[in-house]
Amino acid sequence: MKKVIVGLSGGVDSSVAALLLKEQGYDVEGLFMVNWHDRTGTLTSNCTWEDDWLLAQMVAKSIDIPISKVDLSEDYRTRVVDYMFSEYEKGRTPNPDVLCNREIKFDVFLEEALKLGADYVATGHYCRKGEKDEEYQLLAGLDGNKDQSYFLCQLTQQQLAPALFPIGHLEKREVREIAEKAALPTASRKDSQGICFVGKVDLPTFLQQKLQPRKGNVIEIFPTQHLFNEIDRSKFSKDELLKLDCAPYDYSKVFGKKVGEHNGAHYYTVGQRKGLNIGGYKEPLFVIGTNVDRNSVFVGEGHEHPGLNRKGLFVKQEEIHWVRPSQKMEIGQERSFDVRIRYRQPLQKATLFQREEGLYILFAEKQRAITAGQFVAWYNGDDLIGSGVIDA
């Protein structure tokens, strides 16, 4: 009998994953991860890992599987949280949960599970595993509303090999129903939110552990800025145009009007509306850029501000990751994909251009708030082909 170790989190999804595997006849064991002890800046003070551990144990008992726990908080701190601070410090906006999957759940945790003699490792992610062209596929979950493949966009073939996603073909509603029928103690437990294992935090407060507040100016950039003028496209080569279309605007050298003050540019991210403390406008102000060296936050009025909507983005060569190595593009090649730049975003038509320095991604429609440090993932329909960190 094949042995599967399930990452039981104390939530409904991993509970049902374990239950289904058990019903399918696997030798199932639960393994609970402790990744975070600190509560600094946490909003849900009553929601600590102890509660989750208790729930996970109750679930294990309920479906009659052994369970143990493993403390990975050391790795979580160095490989997820430190990365988070360092990215914010550089003025970029990281995605800790993508890192958590790559570095913890499908790395350290996976190793632990294999040490315990597991043939497979399962999680409660809404995504599916397939096989094609002699490699594993990471497929979107069938519940289009819950699809979590985006969070696994950095996994490798080696990480995918022992993985099982028992609930990827189900709708959230069905998962809850299964949990209810089996009377699992997690059946009606609220879905988790916020940074996984840390929870919902007030980000500026959380970041203040490492990043000191520093007063700086909020500067409004007007949509009439010459920066936004259409260029004469006949004067440039195709590759020059590609670079221009995929480059961010540089606001630090153009005229802008000081409209307020902030406590540190590194606390802000592109597309952000709340927290600027500036009123009196007809339409809301959005952050359209930050500069941590000058400690400036650049804002623009309204959803349609040209600085907020861009045609393309760039991923550095060393940041490109192919979930499906067979699909890797050659230098000079261009291909169409379905792309998203954030969780739950409907897939966007885009063309990828592989160049020596990296990947240029040009969208059919302008994209709102393209953010450095976030992940871009490209799909072929359901099939997550690759991903990378947005450089700019």
Add this chain to the structure above:
RNA sequence: UGUCCCAUGGUGUAAUGGCAGCACUCCGGUUUUUGGUACCGUCAGUCAAGGUUCGAGUCCUUGUGGGACAA
């Protein structure tokens, strides 16, 4: 100093003498395994003192504060 104009939530603005409304901000909530977005909701105002009127944000007087022109 003379004349004129203005004063409404934190901000920007509406209201023939007849229930002070809208937008932005803030705060709270919903959605969301990242940040962010979106959606819903609450709080909050007629510069001060008198007067006219059934009734004043609105008209009159004075004061206070700001702006413009004049020298």
